[in-house]
Amino acid sequence: MDLSVQIGSVRLRNPILVASGTFGYGREMADIVQFSQLGGIIPKTITLEPRAGNALPRSVETPCGMLNAIGLDNDGLAHFLEYHLPYLRTLPTALIVNIAGKSAAEFAELAQRLSEQPGITALELNLSCPNVAGGLDFATDPRLTFQVVEQVKRVCRLPVWAKLTPNVTDIVPIARAAVDAGADALSLVNTFVGMAVDWRRRRPILANVTGGLSGPAIKPLALRFVWQVARAVPVPILGIGGITTLDDVLEFLVAGASAVQVGTANFFDPTVTMRLVAGLPEALASLGAQSVQEIVGSLQA
Ligand SMILES: Cc1cc2nc3c(=O)[nH]c(=O)nc-3n(C[C@H](O)[C@H](O)[C@H](O)COP(=O)(O)O)c2cc1C
Numbered sequence: 001m002d003l004s005v006q007i008g009s010v011r012l013r014n015p016i017l018v019a020s021g022t023f024g025y026g027r028e029m030a031d032i033v034q035f036s037q038l039g040g041i042i043p044k045t046i047t048l049e050p051r052a053g054n055a056l057p058r059s060v061e062t063p064c065g066m067l068n069a070i071g072l073d074n075d076g077l078a079h080f081l082e083y084h085l086p087y088l089r090t091l092p093t094a095l096i097v098n099i100a101g102k103s104a105a106e107f108a109e110l111a112q113r114l115s116e117q118p119g120i121t122a123l124e125l126n127l128s129c130p131n132v133a134g135g136l137d138f139a140t141d142p143r144l145t146f147q148v149v150e151q152v153k154r155v156c157r158l159p160v161w162a163k164l165t166p167n168v169t170d171i172v173p174i175a176r177a178a179v180d181a182g183a184d185a186l187s188l189v190n191t192f193v194g195m196a197v198d199w200r201r202r203r204p205i206l207a208n209v210t211g212g213l214s215g216p217a218i219k220p221l222a223l224r225f226v227w228q229v230a231r232a233v234p235v236p237i238l239g240i241g242g243i244t245t246l247d248d249v250l251e252f253l254v255a256g257a258s259a260v261q262v263g264t265a266n267f268f269d270p271t272v273t274m275r276l277v278a279g280l281p282e283a284l285a286s287l288g289a290q291s292v293q294e295i296v297g298s299l300q301a
Contacts, residue, residue: 001281002291008184019263020098040094050076055207065215069208089119102132111156128165128190142177149181163187215264230256
């Protein structure tokens, strides 16, 4: 069985990756997960400067999912280069570094500095973060999305994956803008804005009031985005949203994702990705397939 997948110029061992923000910087998972079994890992978003993130509480469990408002808590690029990257680049799997900037120029600076570093397979742009000039998330606006991807591509030799937000009326023009600007793949989707209320105290549960919903609750929503965008753009898609079981993986692949990222499931079942990889050959065989690639986008709708 050929489990390998092609994401633009990048060949991955298999289509199971771990999503940014749910796998730390790899070290945290070293005793639990065999990195050599994974298609790739995507560490937590890094920003140019360190960020403390939002006030506590910043996550809460919800039915079939969770809300988080971590606020891109991270130690910044310099610390990543000095401490995390030397470790991450030794791991026997693809490394996709996820970045966020407050402006297109900041995204480009991060991309340029990372592109000088050995051992990085691709960059993922977290476009679901606020643009400091306008307050809006970059990926809610096709023009801003285009600007960021274009400026990054101009200074960066690495493949670029644009990670989009689902919190928009129509994602297709935004996906097209990212592709027109040169994105090599699209990661779909980030979390859905929601909130949780403690009615007894008449207060929001998250200090930030709103947060991003993730986990099994969002799977049908994420599937719709993947299916819709896969029909509209020619680049590979990484499906993200609630993926927990082998059925979930196959659903995303058939709907048009070339690979998937597992997020929240890592928190309640840290070995989940190992089982998904192990079960893939049998699931593919049950479709009469000999490779992952041949079932991608095979949905008859
Ligand atoms: C606690 C937490 C932190 C996250 N942090 C990031 C992040 O730093 N950067 C990013 O691009 N996405 C981040 N995400 C979003 C996930 O990568 C993923 O897109 C989303 O959770 C949907 O997938 P899931 O339902 O499998 O979790 C985070 C998600 C969670 C739950």
